[in-house]
Every structure is written in structure tokens, then in C-alpha cells.
Amino acid sequence: MPLLKVDDLRTYFHTREGVVRAVDGVSFQVEPGETLGIVGESGSGKSVTNLTLMGLVPMPPGRVESGTARFNGVDLLRCSRAEHRAIRGKRISMIFQDPMTALNPYMRVGRQIVEPLLIHERCSGKEARERAVRALETVGIQDAPRRLLDYPHQFSGGMRQRVMIAMALITRPQLLIADEPTTALDVTVQAQILELIKQIQSEMGMAVILVTHDLGVIAEVCDRVLVMYAGRIVEAATTRKLFQRPGHPYTRALMASLPAARKKGEALYSIKGMPPDLTQPINGCPFAPRCEVAVPRCQSAAIALREFREGHETACIREQEGELP
């Protein structure tokens, strides 16, 4: 049984400029212990999908228009606020992109780390402190008992992300949502943080949803991948299959735009055009206007995610019909 099963999730933002369909009919599932990558460019809905699951989308202007998200049998989109609070921070934890701003600058990190224990497990102060020391040691922070008394600004960026991870994992959650956890960090630190997440995951056996726009990160840590575009999932596959043969022109374009895909000195590939305006209804495939292999049919046909080979789904109709090489 999947740990998390999301069906037909739609999160819209009702703004003055119109209704922004940030997440428009997304379905996926996460198995216990697996790492699911979600990749896509800015505005593709990958963050909003996760914030919706966490109940952190500001409402208004946001609104969940449809869908279910079953986590251990509880529908996260329909449960009471109190029920949701009891799950988040306890069984689902989240870490964010920018560790420089995600920690409270006015509070000692120790107090921030123990907070989930105090409210979810009603730990005694002493036990909470001991567990915080262990958590900091687990994420590789030296001299943990003393560091608990420091404020966030006394840590470097990488160290703060370690603190965030320690805080997220202190309740031993079943699911960790990492929203671009390495984007704001130095390249050398990025690898360390990914390594750390992978290592803790294998020790604790939790599932991870890793949101990123970096295909390199996906290749390194994920078991399965969802590719998002314009609020929809356009491709879903195991990491191996995705990199072996991408099943959507968008994914192929993303891979072609990696600097490593070109020889040194050669101009980098970029996808022509802009992502679609999400306030306008989209007919057919959202990527069709920018697609190099689009045919007139792409703009009108009904688009749905279908398996075109084992363990590999795509929303591209030409791929589904085997028209692409």
C-alpha cells in the first residue's frame, strides 16, 4: 500500500489577474521508503503541490479545487486543521529552499529543534534536549550541546540546512518533503547535504519527496521521477528509465539544456518560448507551442498520462502512439 496517494489534485489561486491554475490535476503516489523526485522549471507547480499537501498554501488566494491526498488512510485535503497539525511536523516533515530565512532568527536553534517533540510527543524538556543533541550529531554538527544555545546567524548556510534537517527528522517522520534543499547552497555543500539526506533516509527508512529543478540531483538520489510542466505531470518514470530514454519532448529539451550535454565553447541549448500563462485555459498539450515535434493534433487532443512502456508514463500523445523515435 502506498504511503501517500494523491489523486487529481488541483490548487488554484484566485487573484485579481484571474484564476491561476498552479496545480491542475496531479496524481501520483509515494511508496514507503522510496525517494520520489519532482522536477520542473519555476512556476511548474512542484512547490505548490507539496505546500498543498502540507496545508501551507495561503488561503485565500489559494484554494484546493479538487482531489484527494491519502496519507496512511487520512485525506490531507479534507481532514480538520487539528488533524492536519498532528500529522505535519510529526509524520510528514518539510525542509525548505533557503536555510538562511527558514530558521527563526530570534530563537536559539535548540528551542527550535525541540519544538516538534514538545508539541507532538509531549516530551520532557530534558529528554527533548538529549534527542536534540543526538539529532545535531546525526546531521554532523560538532560540539552539539553548545551549538544548541546558538542563534541561526551563528551558523553558515550549509550548517543551517543541517539544523533544518535535524529539526525535520527529530520526530522520525515517515515522509520528508524537501523543497529544493540544496538550491541556495554552495556546490560543494550541495553534495554533502544530498549525501546526508540519503544516508539518514536509509537509516530511518522514511520516504522522501525531493523537489528540484536540477536533473543532476535527480540522477543522484531519486528512485522515481515526476516531470512537471504548467501545473501537470507530463512524465513519470523510474530514474533509470527516464535517463535511459526520456519519454516526453519537454524532458528531452530539459536534458539538452544541461551544460554538460554540450561541448565546451558551444552555445547552450535553451527551450524556445515561455511557459504558458496559467490564467488561460490550456487546450491539448501545454508544451505543444514550444515543442519541436508537435503536430496540429497536439493542440486539440485530450491529454492524459499513460504508460507507454513498463514503468514509464508520458502525457505526450505522439510518444504514446509510438510516433517518436
Next chain:
Amino acid sequence: MTKFILRRLLSFIPVFFIIVTMLFFLIRIAPGGPFQGGERAVPPEVLEKLRETYNLNAPLYRQYVDYLVDLAQGDLGPSMYQPSRTVTEWVQLRFPVSLELGFYALLVAMTLGFLAGITAALRPNTITDYVPMSFAMVGICIPNFVLGPVLVLIFALKLGWLPVAGWADPLDKVLPSLTLGTAYAAYVARLARGGMFEVLAQDFIRTARAKGLSETRVILRHALRGGVQPVIAFLGPAAAGLLTGSFVVEQIFQVPGLGKQFVDAAFNRDYTMLMGAVLVYAVLILCFNLVVDVIQAWLDPRVRYG
């Protein structure tokens, strides 16, 4: 922290010296002088005698040095207009009243301001935002000398709940404190709303929510500390304004405070009294600014170690 406070206290000495010097000469530059402009002209020989008594015939630099020497011994000199008491005695008599009024007004300003501002920030652009903020806007716009009489009209004359003026009973103190406090409550409300609003939009608030904290805990534990910063920064000038600005209210409600004394002294060219009152305010403002800096350092660790 102790070092920081000591350093600040030491810096008071030159600041205070500059204030005394500027004040001393500015007051004497102003046209007119004590013992003039009364109902009847003072006979020349009497005037001469008076100037002699108050050391006004000596050269200006001599007067200045004498004043500094006296001041160093804590002597503010005799009042030139109300010679029944020395300036020090007048200050001792009047200042506690102003301080009391200022304190109540500050209490009113903080309580009303915080309640209104934080309520408004929690649900921006809804009725619970618009109503308190409209009141705040009105509070800023209505000057004390209008609000005071209006409150008297309603609560003292029409309803008869509270006395019109005076400063003896606890009930006497309600209207002056409210009048003086509401204008500042309005500023506090706007600052508190702005501060909370900004903090609530920060990433770390989202982190706090992601941990599953209740909304109350998010606000009290995570948002409040940062949200009140603008108000704390405003507290120094506000406290100073409450004390120095209280003379209008003291006048309206016949409160025997230092503010009234101060304005009278300025009108009567009571040099020594004026100097004394301004110096008390100056010291007060310096102290308030220090207190505010200390509170800020305590609230925000980045200031503390920066």
C-alpha cells in the same frame, strides 16, 4: 552587555554638555528677559537689583561658567519667576506628576495599540483589519486639544462618570491618560500591524507552521518577537513625546505637571526654570533611548552580537 551599557552611559557626558551649552546661549539670545513684559514696568533701580541677585549683570561667559559649576553640584538655581522655590524643588514637585501621567498614557498607548495592531495583522484586508486601523487613522488625525475637550464633554459633562479636571482622585487620572495615550496608541497600532505583517510573511513562520504548531503558538512564540521591533524602536521617541508633549493635556485638565511649568517658564523667560525643565527632559530622552537599545538587543540576538 554591561560594557555596552557603560559605553553608552559615558557617551551621555559629552551629549549632555553640548545640550547645556546650546540651551544656555539659545535661551539668552531670545528677545526679552525675566522681569520684563509684566503688567507694569519694573522701576529701573528694582530691575537693577533683581539682575544683580540673579547674576545677570556678570559677563555672559562668567554666567555660563557659574551655571556649570552650580549644575555640577546638582544645583539648578533659583526660579526667576516663582522664587518661592528653587528650580530643583519645582522639578521635584512637578516632575513625578508628569511622569505618572506619561506612564499611564504609555500603558494606554501600548495596550490599545498592540491589541489593535496585532488583530489587524492577523487577517489583513478584512473587517478585523479595517475597523481598528480606521480608528488608528482617526486617532492620529485628531489633535489632543480637540480630543481632550470632546472626551470631557462626553464623559464628564453629559454622562457625569468622570471629573472634568484635576489630579487628586484616581478617577481624575482617567481622561488625561486616555487623551494623551490614544494618539500614541494609533501610532503603535500602525507600527505593530506593519511589523507583524512583515514577520508573518517570513519563511521562518512557514517553517513554524510546517512543524505543526498551532496558530496561537506560531504568533506568540515565533512572530511576536520580531513583530514588535518597530514599536520598540518607536518607544524612545514616544516616551519622550508623552512627557514633553503632555503640557497641552496638562493645561486642558489642570494637571500640575512639569509640562505646564515648562511652557510657563518659556513664556516668562524664567531662564533657570526653563533650563531645568529642558535638562530633565534631555536626560529622560537619553535614558529612554538607552533603555530601548537594551530591549532591542535583548529581543534580537543579531543586534546583540553585531
